[in-house]
Amino acid sequence: MSMATILSKGTFAKRPFRKRSFKGGIYPPEQKGLAAGMPIEVIPTPEEVRLPLLQHLGAPCKQVIEPRSQVQLGDIIGRAKGFISAPIHASLRGTTARVSATTLPAGRRVDVIPIKADETQPFTDRAVYDEIFGGDWAIEELNNYDPEQIANTARDAGLVGLGGATFPTHIKLRRNKEKPISHMLINGAECEPYLTADYRLMLEAPRPVISGAILAGRAVDAEHVTVCIENNKPKAIKALRNAAEGTNVSVCVLKTKYPQGGEKQLISAVLGKTVPLGGLPLDVGVVVLNVGTTAALARAVLRGRPLTHRVVTVSGKGVMAPKNLLVPIGTSFRYLIDYCGGLNDVAQTVIAGGPMMGFAVGSLDIPVTKGTSGITVLTQHETRRFGFGGGDGSGQKPQTPCLRCGRCVSVCPMNLVPGRIAQAARTNHPQLAERYHADACVECGCCAFECPANIPVVQLIRLSKAMLRRKT
């Protein structure tokens, strides 16, 4: 290794195989304690859910249900359009209303199908929990399932990455002759501050997680199936180790560092492999699935249930009583926050997701989607600390010009020069954005978190990316 590589990585990189961490990254305050001790609760059935027709990466769904029709829990209401897409199912029994629209947290406007809940539901309260997480998960008999059938079931059940990326799962589960898969990594890192939904899931329902992991491994014929957890979750590690006993699934403990749960960082930490620039994990023989996704896969395959519910953490210092909730997809943020006692005096900003990668929401009437892993309510101080603020700059820390200090460079897990990409957006300079590889940015937010000049680096990088897309 040359001196140059040592220095440019800022650390004695290329540590032996399984260094269990990655280059760069930061240590934001974890704040998991707020909700980590709260068992998953089933919320009372909301009066209405609103289901956006786009809840995944890819093409929006086609509406296949007329207004004012009766739907059962699990009926298809939006059919997938194209290969990269995922159908959407009714998350309640009820009556559909006329299509309306909503603005998703990331800013896209989409059609939504509202469903008014019936008085009687097939499951309520504890029965929902038992139906989704309880009972037997046939861990010994999973070898009877046909690999292709597993992928098809994932497609029909509308499975997408529940960690937040929402990439349709069935695509990852197809066998590919040219690109055999050696490792199936199950991502339980949950490195975002505040969020504890995956933690509670691993702790309370390790068996469906493991069962789904085995099915996923079987689908792609992976040699190794590994569940990856950060070392700040010892109880979840223990629960999963117990559940995985006697199976081909192993548990890998990782250093607690943000963004350990990023796909590329995870692969680098666990396997010491580097996903090529612009490539996919598939290119190095790896598939990564979130723990919530594998639990949903087990439910789909073993119980024939589509994705209708998910666990959502409602936390933050701005919430009266932080909780982890099992909710029908489409429930409004307002309903969940009210269930947690509402907002308190110090609440300033509501984030869909965690404070590092989440988006500030403009209205509490937006629905939970498949990718909503949490709702975090930040105080005024945190709003500034994590770089959220009004579009007019209110609530933001005073910005100074870029000092070229290079702190953003040393924390960027993708080894980019974030300050320069941000500058490219400011000066409207697509060549600069290209030279500094704006496209490789995973928008983890480490750079903005570290910047002493309080430059909204990630927002500017998003602009740079848009500028590059326009150009090509």
Add this chain to the structure above:
Amino acid sequence: MMVDVLVGLLPVMVMAVVVFRWSAVVEVGLCVLACLASEWLLNLVQKKPQTLGDFSAVVTGLLLGLSLPSGSSWYICVIGSVVAIGIGKAAFGGLGMNLFNPAMVGRAFVMLSFASQLGASAYVVTDSDVTVLSQATPLTIAKQYASDLAAGREVAGNVEHQLQAAEKFWPLFIGQVNGSLGETSAIALLLGGIYMCLRRAAAWQIPLGALLAGFVCAALARWTDLTPFTALRHLISGSFLLGAFFIATDPVTSPISSLGKFIFGLGVGIFTVLIRLFSGYPEGVMFAVLLMNAAVPLIDRWAVPKPMGAG
């Protein structure tokens, strides 16, 4: 971040006052005030928002003051400060836009304009009650010795004698030698410098590169008899440490990537020693920093780190 720089400079300032007494307080204070005033005025006439709160003008003033010899006249301090802020920074568009280290721009300006008052001889004041001021600076002595040798002259007895005194390690390390206000005490500079690196107010790659390159070059020079000083003496004498830890590490005027910072440091170290050896000046830090500042855009273009997964 700038506050960390102020804390890092604290031991240096204390030693400056210990060694040079009032003149350190007066000159450094004057430079800081003049820098603040220039910044304030320039913002006012350009109708820009006031930027005194970012402390960068304070740091510029401190570094300029600490790089002047004891006993510099008040107008040297003031003119140096005005040039540092006006030409070194504001003319480029303010903080973050400047190409050259403002303090060094000011220092170079006064050095060239008032050569006689800031040359090697200006450091020696015989009738002062500050004892170190009666000797020439260690680097001046070393230079004298080397040039005598090179010219084939016999080294004068008193130079030989002074050299023996100047070579002593502890006075150099503690700071009981003549020199610019902030450069004499190696221990204070190291303490403050390491603090800044730990607080990440200074990038460690720069001093590391400078010390490494400086050491190798000086060792080579010693080996070829170009200088009577050992490599270690070179590093702890003159403003080498002040330059490596406090001046070259100005984030704005150094490269952005880690590799770039290291290369920049190497350049500062190499040029400092080269100027000490081959120019008319006994000290080379200032010009080395300015030279490398000019190379920053080039380094930045070249030393783009490879994104994860590229090539």
